Amino acid sequence: MDYIKKIREMNYKDLNKFAQQIREYIIDVISRNGGHLASNLGVVELTIALYRVFNPFEDYIIWDTGHQTYTHKLLTGRWELFPSIRKFGGISGYTNIAESQADRFGAGHVGTSIAAALGIEQALRKENKKVNVVVVIGDGAFTSGEALEALNQIKSLNSKIKIIVNSNSMSISKNVGGLSHFLDNLRTSKVYLDIKNIMKRNISEPLEDELKRIRDAIKVTFSGDDFFEALGLKHLGPLNGHNIQEMEKVFTRVKDYDYPTVITVNTIKGKGYNSSEDDPESFHSASKFDISSGTFLSKSGFISYSEAFGNILVKLAEKDEHIIAITAAMKTGTGLSLFAQKFPDRFFDLGITEQSCVTFAGGLAISGFKPVFAVYSTFLQRGFDQLIHDIALQNLPVIFAIDRAGVVGEDGPTHHGLFDIAYLKMIPNIRILAPMNIQDLVNTIYTVFKFPIDAPIAIRYPRDSEFGDFKKIYDKIQLVELYKWEILRTGKNVAIISTGTITQEAVKAAQKNNWTVVFARSIKPVDINTIKWVLNNHNYVFTLEEGTTYGGFGESVARYGKVTILGIEDIFPTHGSRRELLKFLKLDKDGIETKIFESIERGQYYENANRIW
Ligand SMILES: Cc1ncc(C[n+]2csc(CCOP(=O)(O)OP(=O)(O)O)c2C)c(N)n1
Ligand SMILES: CC(=O)[C@@H](O)[C@H](O)COP(=O)(O)O
Ligand SMILES: [Mg+2]
Numbered sequence: 001m002d003y004i005k006k007i008r009e010m011n012y013k014d015l016n017k018f019a020q021q022i023r024e025y026i027i028d029v030i031s032r033n034g035g036h037l038a039s040n041l042g043v044v045e046l047t048i049a050l051y052r053v054f055n056p057f058e059d060y061i062i063w064d065t066g067h068q069t070y071t072h073k074l075l076t077g078r079w080e081l082f083p084s085i086r087k088f089g090g091i092s093g094y095t096n097i098a099e100s101q102a103d104r105f106g107a108g109h110v111g112t113s114i115a116a117a118l119g120i121e122q123a124l125r126k127e128n129k130k131v132n133v134v135v136v137i138g139d140g141a142f143t144s145g146e147a148l149e150a151l152n153q154i155k156s157l158n159s160k161i162k163i164i165v166n167s168n169s170m171s172i173s174k175n176v177g178g179l180s181h182f183l184d185n186l187r188t189s190k191v192y193l194d195i196k197n198i199m200k201r202n203i204s205e206p207l208e209d210e211l212k213r214i215r216d217a218i219k220v221t222f223s224g225d226d227f228f229e230a231l232g233l234k235h236l237g238p239l240n241g242h243n244i245q246e247m248e249k250v251f252t253r254v255k256d257y258d259y260p261t262v263i264t265v266n267t268i269k270g271k272g273y274n275s276s277e278d279d280p281e282s283f284h285s286a287s288k289f290d291i292s293s294g295t296f297l298s299k300s301g302f303i304s305y306s307e308a309f310g311n312i313l314v315k316l317a318e319k320d321e322h323i324i325a326i327t328a329a330m331k332t333g334t335g336l337s338l339f340a341q342k343f344p345d346r347f348f349d350l351g352i353t354e355q356s357c358v359t360f361a362g363g364l365a366i367s368g369f370k371p372v373f374a375v376y377s378t379f380l381q382r383g384f385d386q387l388i389h390d391i392a393l394q395n396l397p398v399i400f401a402i403d404r405a406g407v408v409g410e411d412g413p414t415h416h417g418l419f420d421i422a423y424l425k426m427i428p429n430i431r432i433l434a435p436m437n438i439q440d441l442v443n444t445i446y447t448v449f450k451f452p453i454d455a456p457i458a459i460r461y462p463r464d465s466e467f468g469d470f471k472k473i474y475d476k477i478q479l480v481e482l483y484k485w486e487i488l489r490t491g492k493n494v495a496i497i498s499t500g501t502i503t504q505e506a507v508k509a510a511q512k513n514n515w516t517v518v519f520a521r522s523i524k525p526v527d528i529n530t531i532k533w534v535l536n537n538h539n540y541v542f543t544l545e546e547g548t549t550y551g552g553f554g555e556s557v558a559r560y561g562k563v564t565i566l567g568i569e570d571i572f573p574t575h576g577s578r579r580e581l582l583k584f585l586k587l588d589k590d591g592i593e594t595k596i597f598e599s600i601e602r603g604q605y606y607e608n609a610n611r612i613w
Helices: 003-009 012-033 038-044 044-053 072-073 115-124 145-153 178-188 190-200 203-223 244-255 274-278 306-320 337-342 354-365 377-392 419-426 438-450 470-475 503-513 526-538 555-560 578-584 589-601
Strands: 060-063 133-138 164-169 234-239 261-266 302-305 323-327 347-349 369-378 399-405 431-433 457-460 465-467 487-488 494-496 516-519 522-524 540-548 564-568
Touching: 003 044, 003 072, 012 038, 012 044, 012 060, 012 244, 012 457, 012 589, 038 274, 044 072, 044 133, 044 164, 044 244, 060 115, 060 516, 072 323, 072 337, 115 145, 164 178, 178 234, 178 261, 190 244, 203 470, 244 261, 244 302, 261 354, 306 323, 306 369, 306 399, 306 438, 306 470, 323 354, 323 503, 337 347, 354 377, 369 377, 369 494, 377 419, 419 431, 419 540, 419 555, 438 457, 438 470, 438 494, 487 503, 494 503, 494 589, 516 526, 522 555, 526 578, 540 555, 540 589, 564 589, 578 589
Parallel strands: 060 133, 133 164, 164 261, 234 261, 323 347, 323 369, 369 399, 399 457, 431 457, 494 516, 494 540, 540 564
Antiparallel strands: 302 465, 431 522, 487 516
């Protein structure tokens, strides 16, 4: 079915019914698969109106982040495939150029759309192609550094792009920062909205034009709407993002504009499903839920690594006023909600500004505080220069709580945290720790704060959970030797030196085959004495990590002797559940066993590693 043709043939009444049908379909599928429900329910009408005016196969529509593209996917050939979204082997939850010609630029990280669109526009110009380039970007993404850099380039590039800002006052949590305040003012400017409401009534065309002029003047006066103009963009809106007709009218008008234009569109995040309208934060990245009650179907009795991190940090902060928590718009995801509630003065949500967060933490650290930047591994990639230049070079004691390290699951390649070991390991001064389980994570954080912190320390842990309860965890809390590796079991012939939670799988494989397992909580520094012991007492030595093997943990061990490195080999793994992906990557118990036997059979080893020493 050609849905673009179909929506162009419908009248507004039928379009609204169709929007409802799309909503129900999205709710149904996402209740079973999990996904970005609230963001997608907010843009159903916006997408329909946009595609009645612009053609996603002919024009270039660039969706920022790509997490809100479900209606886009449905209208561009993926209606039947939609139930497979985010599942192993199914379609992606984001835009993906391999999936459809309508996905003009792949995304997953926030803030890339405007720069990508500007590049595409320049390329089209060079080929003398006259097509429209349109960006759709959320008000959260709009405040991110990369988006603002690109916004600043529009005028000097003589660009004609059209930018639709989806204004819903929300990032994942409430949007923050001066710019979001400005967008909120636009959204709610009362005098302006009153005039707009008058305009909704049936009025004659000349009067409408006159009112529009007054409205625009008022908008500028009351909302300080010169930000876009100062950057060389015309600004229209805010439009009602749930009124297809109103948006279509304006989109049609701007299509022919020969200058860059911002159109702000007010939407309600989670629109059309009570539970997500009431709590858009929880339904931003929703796990499976029951549609009638709106309750999440999470496994009871399980504690996530993020929760465990947040919980111990609160406990420590109760006794240490110098502890400060920082997030880049990921308060709930990183487990910092409780901290934010208990210590609002020591909690900073700086918005989607990972680079700034790193340097901000540096500023706190140099002033005697103990900043903890809780950040997903994939998003810390944004702060690489700051890690080197601002933190490590000055050896500042910042703690990086690196969540979602390893395979994340359904979000897929844009979100897997596979590179942090490699990109941190190469930087002098930084220490990297990777606990084995939740108890060990809590022990590790407890130990780190027990002593003076004299260097930047990164602690990595996955998007996972374990059965347990906090009482038991705190009953067993203890100091650990952070930089000394632990021999978990001594076996024969084969040894696995493993880091992080994947060590649990290594132990299972080793128990079956009577192999040695060494747990390397510290990725950097490595424990040279234990490496020597392993190499001197085993014929076959393997390292194991949940991360890229290129520049990863194994390579640090390989500096001291002959080892085979197991981990993720130079690929961007797809999406699917975390368990499925670990199996697919041969990083579960059976996979590890298979890889070890295959490797030994291939004879990659010296007969006896003793020789090296
Ligand atoms: C670099 C980066 N940091 C953080 C995130 C996590 N993230 C995804 S969507 C989002 C909020 C985006 O808000 P907005 O653009 O307003 O979209 P909405 O969901 O409100 O429509 C955040 C913080 C990300 N994807 N990329
Ligand atoms: C789109 C985005 O980047 C986030 O919403 C991300 O999907 C959240 O992931 P978690 O569900 O792991 O918090
Ligand atoms: Mg938003």
